[in-house]
Amino acid sequence: MSYDVPVAPGDKPQDVQFGGATDHGFPLWEVFVRAKRGLSHTHVGSIHAPDSETAIQNARDGYTRRAEGVSVWVVPSMEIVASDDAESMFEPFEDKPYRHPTFYEIPEEVGQL
Amino acid sequence: MDASSAPASGQETFDAVVAADDKIEPRDWMPDGYRKTVIRQMAQHAHSEVIGMQPEANWITRAPTLLRKQILIAKVQDEAGHGLYLYSATETLGVSRDELQHLLHTGKQKYSSIFNYPTLSWADMGAIGWLVEGAAIVNQIVLQGTSYGPYSRAMVKICKEESFHARQGYSIMMALSQGSDEQRAMCQDSLDRWWWPALMMFGPHDADSAHTAESMDWKIKRKTNDELRQMFIDQTVPQAHYLGMTIPDPELAYDEETGHWNIGPIDWDEFWATVKGDGRLNRERITHKVKAWEEGKWVRDAATAYAAKHETKLDKSA
Numbered sequence: 001m002s003y004d005v006p007v008a009p010g011d012k013p014q015d016v017q018f019g020g021a022t023d024h025g026f027p028l029w030e031v032f033v034r035a036k037r038g039l040s041h042t043h044v045g046s047i048h049a050p051d052s053e054t055a056i057q058n059a060r061d062g063y064t065r066r067a068e069g070v071s072v073w074v075v076p077s078m079e080i081v082a083s084d085d086a087e088s089m090f091e092p093f094e095d096k097p098y099r100h101p102t103f104y105e106i107p108e109e110v111g112q113l
Numbered sequence: 114m115d116a117s118s119a120p121a122s123g124q125e126t127f128d129a130v131v132a133a134d135d136k137i138e139p140r141d142w143m144p145d146g147y148r149k150t151v152i153r154q155m156a157q158h159a160h161s162e163v164i165g166m167q168p169e170a171n172w173i174t175r176a177p178t179l180l181r182k183q184i185l186i187a188k189v190q191d192e193a194g195h196g197l198y199l200y201s202a203t204e205t206l207g208v209s210r211d212e213l214q215h216l217l218h219t220g221k222q223k224y225s226s227i228f229n230y231p232t233l234s235w236a237d238m239g240a241i242g243w244l245v246e247g248a249a250i251v252n253q254i255v256l257q258g259t260s261y262g263p264y265s266r267a268m269v270k271i272c273k274e275e276s277f278h279a280r281q282g283y284s285i286m287m288a289l290s291q292g293s294d295e296q297r298a299m300c301q302d303s304l305d306r307w308w309w310p311a312l313m314m315f316g317p318h319d320a321d322s323a324h325t326a327e328s329m330d331w332k333i334k335r336k337t338n339d340e341l342r343q344m345f346i347d348q349t350v351p352q353a354h355y356l357g358m359t360i361p362d363p364e365l366a367y368d369e370e371t372g373h374w375n376i377g378p379i380d381w382d383e384f385w386a387t388v389k390g391d392g393r394l395n396r397e398r399i400t401h402k403v404k405a406w407e408e409g410k411w412v413r414d415a416a417t418a419y420a421a422k423h424e425t426k427l428d429k430s431a
Contacts, residue, residue, distance in 0.1 A: 003155075003161065003225070003256075004322070004324050004325075005153055005157050018216075026416070047201070050413075050417050051424075054420075062197050062198075065187075065190070065194065066274070082140070
C-alpha cells in the first residue's frame with residue numbers, strides 16, 4: 001500500500017499549517033533496551049510519559065512486547081547532549097590510518113599477530 | 114583556502130548521502146520539500162495505524178474462540194505500537210505528536226482510506242490480516258530502504274511484527290475455507306469485498322500519482338505504486354487459489370511471458386470518493402477517535418497531577 005497522501009488529478013497537494021495544537025502533552029523520553037545479558041543497552045526509540053515510573057511502563061509496552069529485552073532505561077530527551085555532527089568533529093580519524101592494525105604489513109611467516 | 118577544500122554545502126552533502134544510499138538523519142540539513150514530504154507521508158502512515166485499530170476492535174468481543182480473541186487483541190495492540198513508532202519518527206522533524214493528532218482530528222491530515230470500509234463479518238478479520246496487512250507488508254518491506262533514517266528504522270521494527278498479522282489473517286481464512294458451506298460463503302464474500310479496496314491501497318497509477326517522481330528521486334519511495342501493486346497481486350492470487358476461493362475479477366489472467374497476473378480495470382471513481390470523504394465511515398472513524406481522546410482526558414490530567422506531586426516530594430526530600 002502507499003502511504004503517500006493521494007492527490008486527485010487536478011488537485012494541488014495540501015500544504016498543512018502547523019501550530020494549531022493547544023495540548024502540549026507529556027514530556028518525551030528516549031528508550032534504551034538491553035536485548036540480553038552481556039549486551040549494552042541500545043537506543044530503540046522514544047515515548048511520551050508524565051514521569052519516570054510511567055515512562056518505564058510505556059517503554060515496556062511499546063518496545064518489548066515480544067521478549068526484545070531483559071532491561072529498559074529511559075532518559076528525558078531534554079537531558080541528552082549531542083555532538084555537532086559536522087565532518088570537522090570526526091575528521092582527525094581519517095588521516096591517522098596508523099591507528100588501525102591493517103596499516104602494518106607483517107610477513108606471513110610471522111604468523112598470528 | 115582553495116575551492117576544493119571548501120566545506121560542502123548542505124545541498125551537496127544531502128545529495129551525496131542520498132546518492133550513496135545512506136540515511137538522512139534528523140539534524141542533517143535537508144531541502145524544505147524533502148522535510149515536508151517525509152512529514153506528510155509518515156503522518157499519514159501513523160494515522161493509518163491508529164485509525165486502523167477501529168475496524169478490528171469492532172470484532173474483539175465477538176471473536177469465535179478465546180484464542181482468536183487473544184490474537185486479535187494482540188494485533189490491535191501492535192497497531193497502537195506501530196502508530197507510536199511512526200509518531201516518534203515524525204517528531205524527530207520537529208512536529209509534536211499533539212500537533213499531528215490535532216491535524217488528524219480536524220481532518221487536515223488523512224489516513225489510508227482502506228479503513229473507511231466496514232467490517233461486516235468475522236471473515237473480515239481474516240481478509241484484513243491477509244489482504245490489507247499483506248499489502249502493507251509489501252510496501253513496508255520496501256520502505257525499510259527509505260532515505261530518512263528514523264522512518265527506515267521504524268519500518269524495520271514494524272516489519273518484524275507484521276508477518277504475524279498476515280499469517281493470523283490467512284489462518285482465519287483457511288479455517289473458514291475448510292468449514293461448512295456457510296463458512297466458505299463468508300470467506301468468499303469477504304474476499305469479494307476486500308480485494309479491490311486492497312489493490313487501491315497502493316494509490317493511483319504511476320501516471321496519475323502527483324508525488325511519485327520526486328519521492329523516488331529523494332529515495333523516500335523506493336518502488337512505484339504500480340510496481341508494488343503488481344508484487345502484491347502476484348503473491349496473493351495463488352494464496353486465494355489455495356483457499357479454493359475466486360478472485361472477483363473476470364479479467365484476471367496469468368501472463369506466461371511476463372510471469373505476472375494481469376488484472377481488469379480498477380474503479381478509480383470509488384477510490385477518489387473514499388479518499389475525499391464519501392466513504393461510509395469517514396465521519397464515524399474520526400468522531401470515535403476524538404471521543405476516545407476526550408474521554409481519556411481525566412486519565413492524562415491525573416497522571417500529570419501525580420507526576421507534579423511526586424516531583425514536589427522529591428524536591429523537599431533533597
